[in-house]
Each structure stands twice: as C-alpha cells, then as structure tokens.
Amino acid sequence: MKNYTLPRLDEDQQIRQRLLPHCRLAPGEIWIDPVRGHRIGCVDATDAGQIRKLMQGQQASLAVHDPPYNLVAFEKRSIGEFLHWCARWIETSSASLAPDSSLYVWLGADQNEDFQPLPEFILMMRDFKEFSSRSFITMRNQRGYGTQRNWMSVRQECLYYTKGNPVFFVQYTDIPKILRGYYKEINGKKTENMERSKSENIRPGNVWVDVQQVFYRMEENVNGCYAQKPIKAIERLIAASSRENDTVIDFFGHSGTTLVASDYMRRRCVICDIDPIYCEIMIRRLERLRTYGKTGWQNGNPFEKELHGVNLSG
Numbered sequence: 001m002k003n004y005t006l007p008r009l010d011e012d013q014q015i016r017q018r019l020l021p022h023c024r025l026a027p028g029e030i031w032i033d034p035v036r037g038h039r040i041g042c043v044d045a046t047d048a049g050q051i052r053k054l055m056q057g058q059q060a061s062l063a064v065h066d067p068p069y070n071l072v073a074f075e076k077r078s079i080g081e082f083l084h085w086c087a088r089w090i091e092t093s094s095a096s097l098a099p100d101s102s103l104y105v106w107l108g109a110d111q112n113e114d115f116q117p118l119p120e121f122i123l124m125m126r127d128f129k130e131f132s133s134r135s136f137i138t139m140r141n142q143r144g145y146g147t148q149r150n151w152m153s154v155r156q157e158c159l160y161y162t163k164g165n166p167v168f169f170v171q172y173t174d175i176p177k178i179l180r181g182y183y184k185e186i187n188g189k190k191t192e193n194m195e196r197s198k199s200e201n202i203r204p205g206n207v208w209v210d211v212q213q214v215f216y217r218m219e220e221n222v223n224g225c226y227a228q229k230p231i232k233a234i235e236r237l238i239a240a241s242s243r244e245n246d247t248v249i250d251f252f253g254h255s256g257t258t259l260v261a262s263d264y265m266r267r268r269c270v271i272c273d274i275d276p277i278y279c280e281i282m283i284r285r286l287e288r289l290r291t292y293g294k295t296g297w298q299n300g301n302p303f304e305k306e307l308h309g310v311n312l313s314g
C-alpha cells in the first residue's frame with residue numbers, strides 16, 4: 001500500500017511556495033461549485049464583510065465549526081486573545097444562521113494546560129443570548145496523547161447550541177441493544193425498554209464510541225491535512241440538524257469534510273478556510289468525489305502531480 005504522507009502544509013514553507021501557484025483561490029476569493037452550487041471561500045471566519053459576501057444573503061440552518069483549539073500544535077495565543085477571536089467568528093456565524101438553526105462547535109480541553117480553552121469558551125457563549133446550550137458531545141478517538149503517566153486523552157468535545165426552534169432528527173448507531181430493563185408503565189402495563197423502543201440498535205446519545213478516527217488506511221484520509229474529522233461524525237450532525245436542500249456552513253473547512261458530507265446528503269455547503277492551500281484541497285476533494293466516488297486519497301495525496309519528484313521525507 002502506498003502512503004504519500006505530506007508534511008503539515010500550513011508550516012512547510014518550501015512546499016507551500018510550490019503549491020500556492022496551483023491554488024485556484026487567493027485570499028478574499030470564492031469558488032462556486034457548478035454542479036450543486038456549494039461555495040468555497042478563501043475567507044477569514046472573523047471578517048464580517050467577507051463572510052457576508054460568501055453567504056450571498058443566504059441563511060444556514062446548521063453550522064459545524066472546528067476551529068484551531070489554541071493547543072500547542074496550533075498557533076498559540078493568550079486565552080484572552082483566543083476568546084476574543086472566538087467571539088468574532090461566533091458573531092459572523094450568528095449573522096449567517098437562520099432564526100431556527102443549530103450550531104455545533106468542536107473544541108478541545110487541554111489536560112496539560114488547565115483544560116483550556118473549553119471552559120472559557122462555554123462561559124463566553126453565555127453572552128450570546130440568541131444561542132441556548134443543548135448538549136455536550138464527547139467522541140472517542142482511538143489514538144491519544146499522555147499514554148504513560150496519565151489517562152490517555154482520547155476525547156473530542158463538541159458543543160451543541162440552538163437558536164430558535166430548529167429541527168432535530170433522532171438517529172441510531174449500528175450497535176445492537178443488549179440491555180434489558182428500564183421498566184416503565186405505559187397504559188397501565190409494565191413495559192421493558194426492548195418492547196418500547198423504535199429500533200433494535202442504540203442511539204448515539206452524547207457519547208460517541210462508534211466513530212473511527214481518520215488514519216492513513218481509510219479511504220477518506222486526506223494526506224496533508226492534520227486535523228481531519230471523520231465523515232461519519234459530521235454526517236451524524238447533518239442528519240440530526242438539517243433537511244435536504246438546507247444550507248450548511250463551516251468556517252474552518254480544512255480538508256472539506258463538511259463539504260463532502262453535505263454534497264452526498266444533498267445539502268448546500270458554504271465553507272471557507274483562511275489558507276488557499278486548504279481551499280484548493282477542498283475543491284479537489286469535491287471533484288474527486290464526483291469523478292471517482294472517492295472521499296479522500298488513501299493511496300495518494302491531493303497534490304501528486306505538483307509534488308511529483310519532490311523528496312517528502314523531510
């Protein structure tokens with residue numbers, strides 16, 4: 001099996017200089033998908049003017065955001081600066097969301113750094129009175145950090161807020177129900193949860209243990225992306241909180257997971273990333289899905305042609 005791993009494309013300056021001329025979007029530009037009308041912008045999530053231009057007056061019923069977490073791996077700011085920055089993209093999101101809509105934010109709690117920035121972010125969200133807190137999802141990763149001297153950190157957190165009264169569709173996992181019990185009286189008859197339930201399988205609830213973290217042997221893997229979310233996780237949010245033909249926004253697009261899931265789930269996606277290279281990856285990932293039915297580059301990478309002959313081993 002070939003595995004054309006790329007270095008972090010936001011950091012490796014030599015490769016960036018090689019790839020930038022091949023990127024279709026420069027900062028401030030928008031690409032419109034000729035097939036389903038998705039829009040991809042090379043846009044700063046905090047720039048109200050650019051986001052307005054990207055939205056073109058449309059309102060979304062769902063936002064799925066996965067910002068950089070202020071972890072050491074990303075460009076680190078003080079927690080105050082980070083929160084101020086978050087407040088700015090929450091404002092642009094709020095302006096882009098319909099009166100009845102859902103907002104999901106993936107955000108980590110660094111166990112080596114006072115669990116920041118998750119608690120501060122949660123407190124900050126209380127200032128946005130238009131949003132009500134609804135749930136706090138934890139997704140289990142298969143790999144983690146802090147394995148020898150601590151509990152291995154394998155969790156990813158996702159906060160769920162709503163504005164107004166949006167849709168919510170119940171879903172089930174592939175995991176069969178095995179536990180009996182939870183007796184409840186219905187119409188004078190004592191019933192047990194197996195007979196009451198609508199499905200043979202369990203619901204995901206807000207602790208997800210059935211989602212495989214992306215790694216290089218999966219078809220959806222996008223080499224060159226360092227923070228890709230599994231399609232299954234994003235698909236679940238889209239299925240719960242939107243209808244067909246709704247608009248879904250994601251202001252931190254990166255590998256374009258929300259775009260890919262929106263496309264085959266028949267939603268319109270308006271997505272952006274501040275980095276032209278990730279914008280180009282998103283366009284190519286959508287084109288690849290359309291041409292080959294593939295969701296990623298398990299045995300390759302999005303820039304095989306441009307990087308042909310380049311020594312990527314560092």
Ligand SMILES: C[S@@+](CC[C@H](N)C(=O)[O-])C[C@H]1O[C@@H](n2cnc3c(N)ncnc32)[C@H](O)[C@@H]1O
Nearest residue numbers: 044045066227228229252254255256257273274
């Ligand atoms: C954690 S990744 C998102 C991963 C994504 N959910 C996926 O599945 O591929 C965060 C992305 O946000 C982008 N980003 C950082 N600051 C931004 C800003 N101000 N506006 C838009 N995008 C930004 C980064 O370039 C990076 O690609």
